Amino acid sequence: MIQDFITIIQDYWLLLLIGQYPNGPLGGLANTLILSALAIALAFPVSILMALARLSKWWFLRWPMTALVYVTRGVPLLMLILWCYFVIPLWTGADVPSFLIMLVTLVIYQGAFLSEVVRAGIVSLGQGQMDAARALGHGYMGAMRFVILPQALYNMIPSMISTFVSTIKDTTLGYVINVPDLTFAASQVNNQLLTQPFQVFLILAVVYYILCWSLTYVANRVERRIARRRAGPRNARLPAEAAPLKTITEQL
Amino acid sequence: MSTSVSEPQAAPAIRIADVCKSYGDYQVLKNINAEVARGEVVVICGPSGSGKSTLIRTVNRLEEISGGGISFEGQDIHAPMRASELNKLRSRIGFVFQSFNLFPHLSVVENVSMSPIRVKGVAADVAHDKALKLLDRVGLADKANSYPGQLSGGQQQRVAIARALAMEPPVMLFDEPTSALDPEMVGEVLSVMKSLAAEGMTMLCVTHEMGFARDVADRIWFIDAGEILETAPPEEFFKNPRHPRAQRFLADLRH
Numbered sequence: 018m019i020q021d022f023i024t025i026i027q028d029y030w031l032l033l034l035i036g037q038y039p040n041g042p043l044g045g046l047a048n049t050l051i052l053s054a055l056a057i058a059l060a061f062p063v064s065i066l067m068a069l070a071r072l073s074k075w076w077f078l079r080w081p082m083t084a085l086v087y088v089t090r091g092v093p094l095l096m097l098i099l100w101c102y103f104v105i106p107l108w109t110g111a112d113v114p115s116f117l118i119m120l121v122t123l124v125i126y127q128g129a130f131l132s133e134v135v136r137a138g139i140v141s142l143g144q145g146q147m148d149a150a151r152a153l154g155h156g157y158m159g160a161m162r163f164v165i166l167p168q169a170l171y172n173m174i175p176s177m178i179s180t181f182v183s184t185i186k187d188t189t190l191g192y193v194i195n196v197p198d199l200t201f202a203a204s205q206v207n208n209q210l211l212t213q214p215f216q217v218f219l220i221l222a223v224v225y226y227i228l229c230w231s232l233t234y235v236a237n238r239v240e241r242r243i244a245r246r247r248a249g250p251r252n253a254r255l256p257a258e259a260a261p262l263k264t265i266t267e268q269l
Numbered sequence: 270m271s272t273s274v275s276e277p278q279a280a281p282a283i284r285i286a287d288v289c290k291s292y293g294d295y296q297v298l299k300n301i302n303a304e305v306a307r308g309e310v311v312v313i314c315g316p317s318g319s320g321k322s323t324l325i326r327t328v329n330r331l332e333e334i335s336g337g338g339i340s341f342e343g344q345d346i347h348a349p350m351r352a353s354e355l356n357k358l359r360s361r362i363g364f365v366f367q368s369f370n371l372f373p374h375l376s377v378v379e380n381v382s383m384s385p386i387r388v389k390g391v392a393a394d395v396a397h398d399k400a401l402k403l404l405d406r407v408g409l410a411d412k413a414n415s416y417p418g419q420l421s422g423g424q425q426q427r428v429a430i431a432r433a434l435a436m437e438p439p440v441m442l443f444d445e446p447t448s449a450l451d452p453e454m455v456g457e458v459l460s461v462m463k464s465l466a467a468e469g470m471t472m473l474c475v476t477h478e479m480g481f482a483r484d485v486a487d488r489i490w491f492i493d494a495g496e497i498l499e500t501a502p503p504e505e506f507f508k509n510p511r512h513p514r515a516q517r518f519l520a521d522l523r524h
Contacts, residue, residue: 148331149370153384154360168374
């Protein structure tokens with residue numbers, strides 16, 4: 018049994034790691050990581066813009082964005098993927114690679130979720146910070162840039178890492194539109210071996226678990242550190258300070 | 270010296286004319302008329318819920334008004350104007366909040382120097398030196414590199430005063446600056462305010478500190494149910510208030 022695992026890893030580690038590259042498209046774990054990293058890197062600024070639009074005093078920004086966020090959060094990701102897979106080529110008239118479609122879908126989906134975190138972060142600061150900035154003569158954008166967002170985003174770091182974790186897990190759904198990621202590679206291995214699905218998919222599960230668990234661990238460490246710093250040295254040992262942040266992370 | 274006196278110089282620091290404000294049917298401010306002369310210290314007092322805080326927040330347009338006008342050095346601050354113009358006016362009116370509202374992500378010295386740098390375009394090192402001087406003036410030079418979370422309430426409020434002063438405003442507004450403080454910290458904030466008044470700063474303060482009003486104010490506005498019922502110099506106001514509601518207010522304070 019153990020021997021099976023070792024043999025599979027010995028024979029297929031390169032396929033699992035980078036897919037068919039350089040003879041075919043980049044795939045495997047490398048592609049999973051690239052896709053997740055790009056998705057979160059793009060979803061982050063998108064989520065800030067979405068949150069600002071949702072808090073805008075102008076209805077023509079607020080209403081469509083609120084609708085988009087509600088719809089996105091209210092449908093399964095798989096639906097959204099299929100939707101983009103069929104609609105984007107229809108709109109653009111071009112043959113869009115599945116990697117790009119998956120990326121766009123993830124950016125919209127995670128952007129919508131993160132935008133709620135950003136919005137909560139901004140709202141939870143209360144009106145006082147905005148008032149103080151305005152009273153000193155800062156404009157809306159200046160107040161956001163120098164006062165509101167630095168605080169809201171700093172508090173958001175653990176949630177961002179959690180979103181990164183869920184993005185990694187979400188990339189597996191790219192399988193249905195043939196995105197060559199780690200899951201895709203594992204399924205190729207399974208198709209070649211035919212007799213050892215349990216072993217192959219256990220290896221897959223272990224790789225995802227290690228990846229996600231270590232990031233969750235980092236998130237928890239960062240979270241505790243932020244809570245400690247925010248409490249200030251005077252009450253550094255009050256554990257209660259950690260509680261509110263934790264709940265935000267766990268919602269995702 | 271030019272013989273013709275230009276309008277802004279002649280205008281009072283703040284002129285409030287026929288100001289009304291309502292939330293739906295509820296009228297918070299009813300036809301307020303008042304003036305603050307340059308160099309004058311005015312204390313607004315009155316029972317809670319009388320509209321004091323709302324009034325002072327309309328002076329730098331943190332609150333909109335429903336009617337009337339407020340001019341600051343001759344400029345109507347509630348007139349339709351571009352956001353950048355309003356920001357410029359606001360930057361010249363210092364405002365101190367009841368809840369301090371320091372920026373918790375910035376150190377004390379950064380709290381004080383940030384707005385001169387970002388709003389007025391002052392060079393960072395110049396603003397930093399100025400901030401240190403202001404902190405020294407409010408007795409907190411040694412806390413320059415601390416964060417607001419590490420300070421007591423009284424210290425935070427003194428930083429907030431320094432932060433407002435950093436913009437070099439000709440007028441300072443105080444909205445119940447000592448109401449959120451523990452009793453033993455009220456004195457340190459009031460003494461900073463007293464020294465400001467002694468230097469000739471134009472001040473408009475909402476406060477429940479009647480001792481401060483008596484010692485420092487040039488004039489008291491008594492406000493109840495959204496109306497200014499009496500304006501008088503403190504000695505007159507405290508000795509024989511004319512309006513029955515002012516008499517009752519002062520009697521309640523003595524109990």
